[in-house]
Structure formats: structure tokens, C-alpha cells
Amino acid sequence: MTIADVAARAGVHKATVSRALNKMTEHQVNQATARRVRKAAQELGYVANAVARGLRTNSSMTIGVIIPDLTNPLFPPMVRGIEHYLAPHGYTALIANTDGDDDLERAAFDSLSGRRVDGFIIATGRMHHELIADAYRRGVHVVMLNRGTTDVPYSLVTGSDAAGVTAAVDHLVGLGHRDLVHLAGPKDFTTSTVRSGAFLAAVGRHAGVTGRLVPTPALTIDAGLACMDELLRHGDAPTAVVAGNDMLAVGVLRALRQHGLRCPDDVSVVGFNGMDSTEDLNPPLTTVQVPHFEMGTEAARLLLDDIASDEQRSVTVSLPATLIIRESTAAPRRAALVA
Known part of the structure; x- marks a missing residue:
């Protein structure tokens, strides 16, 4: 079936069919006419040739x-x-x-x-x-x-990554935390740079609070597990972790369990991104929702x-x-x- 067949069936010009069947131009056709054209195309099994249209429109x-x-x-x-x-x-x-x-x-x-x-x-x-x-x-x-x-x-x-990280730090400090770690993502990601900068700036606004940056090679569960495991094995655990994303946070929770520690009793954890599944974790994850x-x-x-x-x-x-x-x-x- 061709556009000419649809035009004949609908009783309109071929140009009208072309406009009526194109989302970018259908507003140029009377609604009743457009419905008639679409019905004719459906009855005939007509499908627009996207390649041919692309050659005509350069799109x-x-x-x-x-x-x-x-x-x-x-x-x-x-x-x-x-x-x-x-x-x-x-x-x-x-x-x-x-x-x-x-x-x-x-x-x-x-x-x-x-x-x-x-x-x-x-x-x-x-x-x-x-x-x-x-x-x-x-x-x-x-x-x-x-x-x-x-x-x-x-x-x-x-x-708004900076605002989200700032809110996370302020929340933890408000709970009484004074030793915070930020598991940052890879250094060549703009999100890692923005979130790390916001973490340090937020910590700097609170007297008596220390904040450490720990870069991770990836934004994955395995990376979060490995980095937190390294901190725990060296007896360098903070009281709270702000993870660069939720998957890193899941890795942190796994590391804590492997070392016999509990969240939030021993270490509080905040994620970033607000994945749907974070509400079903044990414990449900505090996170910055984007x-x-x-x-x-x-x-x-x-x-x-x-x-x-x-x-x-x-x-x-x-x-x-x-x-x-x-x-x-x-x-x-x-x-x-x-x-």
C-alpha cells in the first residue's frame, strides 16, 4: 500500500495524508480529516516508509x-x-x-x-x-x-547534587556524627567532583566535624564493599558514610555485615539517587532522591x-x-x- 492508496481511500490529496500521518505536521490538518486519514491507513495496513521520509526531510x-x-x-x-x-x-x-x-x-x-x-x-x-x-x-x-x-x-x-549531599551531611551532623566518610565515585566523573566538593564544603561549615574522601574505582556494589572493607580492616571506620550513589551504599552495608557490625547502630549510611529498591533494604536506606x-x-x-x-x-x-x-x-x- 502506498500513500496514494490512502489518499484515494480517504478522499484527500497525498500531501494531506503525509501531513496527517506525521506527528510534526498533523496539527496542520483538520482533526476530522486527520481521523479519516488514520482510519484509511489502518484499514489498508499502510505503514509510512521512514527511510523515504528521511530522504525527503533530511530527518x-x-x-x-x-x-x-x-x-x-x-x-x-x-x-x-x-x-x-x-x-x-x-x-x-x-x-x-x-x-x-x-x-x-x-x-x-x-x-x-x-x-x-x-x-x-x-x-x-x-x-x-x-x-x-x-x-x-x-x-x-x-x-x-x-x-x-x-x-x-x-x-x-x-x-542538584551539591544540595543533596549538603542535606545528607547536615542530617548526619544534626544526629551527632562528627566523623564522616564520603565514598566518592571515579575522579573523572563530573558527578563525583560535584558531590565530593559539596561534601567537603558542608563538613567545613560545622565546627568539630571531620570529613574524609575515599575515591572508588566505580559506582558499583563491589566497589563500595571493597572500599568499606579496607577501612574496617584498618580500624578506620567512621560513624557515618555518605555514599556517592545507592549501589556503593549497598556495598557498604554488605561490608558492615561481613565485619559483624550493624547499621545504623555502629555506622550510619546515606546513599544517593533514590533507587526504588532502597526502601526494601535491611535497614531501609536513607538516600538523596533524584x-x-x-x-x-x-x-x-x-x-x-x-x-x-x-x-x-x-x-x-x-x-x-x-x-x-x-x-x-x-x-x-x-x-x-x-x-
């Missing part, structure tokens, strides 16, 4: 979405937010997972570029990122999600705006983070550490 109506780890509960809500915004605008997301591997990321980027996606939403950003810098030089439309890069001024959508779905939606909105205007803006959107207090934080029992 594939697809967006490449590159994610570092789809098994991380942080990212599926972001992808859902992206698709939620794209679908009503006639766009489809093509999703690629990199497992944090540079070669896989490059292969995914090149493959999606070969499919002539109209732009990218990239959540694999690092402080210095050759692939992103190369995309910027080539004029590729990109919006960074969750993590940014210092190499180029691409737009970034993130949570609006991941809304972040994905906002990234898609910024990207489609840039594509429509054929501009590459430099905008940073920081969505509010909220401290969710649960049972993994309490007043420290070691009186010597309480002022």
Missing part, C-alpha cells in the same frame, strides 16, 4: 541514547522519561548500552550515526571525553544526561528544541534532589565521637 526521526549500564537501576527511569517525551513528537529512541567500555561506546556512537539519528542523549560523560569533543567539532546535536564533560559546552541535565524520569524528559526536550532550531545551546538544567530519611541513619552510639 530520520530517531534519537540515539547511549547508557553506561542498563542494569544500574538509575538509568531505566531516565530512558522512560526520554521515550515519554519523544513519542508524542514522532521520534523513536535507539538505545545502546556500553558497560562503561570506551570501545563499545565508540562503536555504539558510530553505529547510531550510520543510522543517521538526528541527535544524541549521552549518559556516559567524563571530565575529559574524546568522543564527545569529536562530536562537538562535527556539529552533532548532543545533550548530556546525569554526567557532563569539561571539554565542550554541551547542554547538561542533572540533579528525579530520574524528569531528567530524561528534560534532556529529550532540550535536544528536540536544538534540532528544531538547528542550534547547539549550552544550558545546564539542575532538577531538585530530596533527602529521604529512613532507618539506616541514627545517632552514633560511640559517645567519644559525639561532641
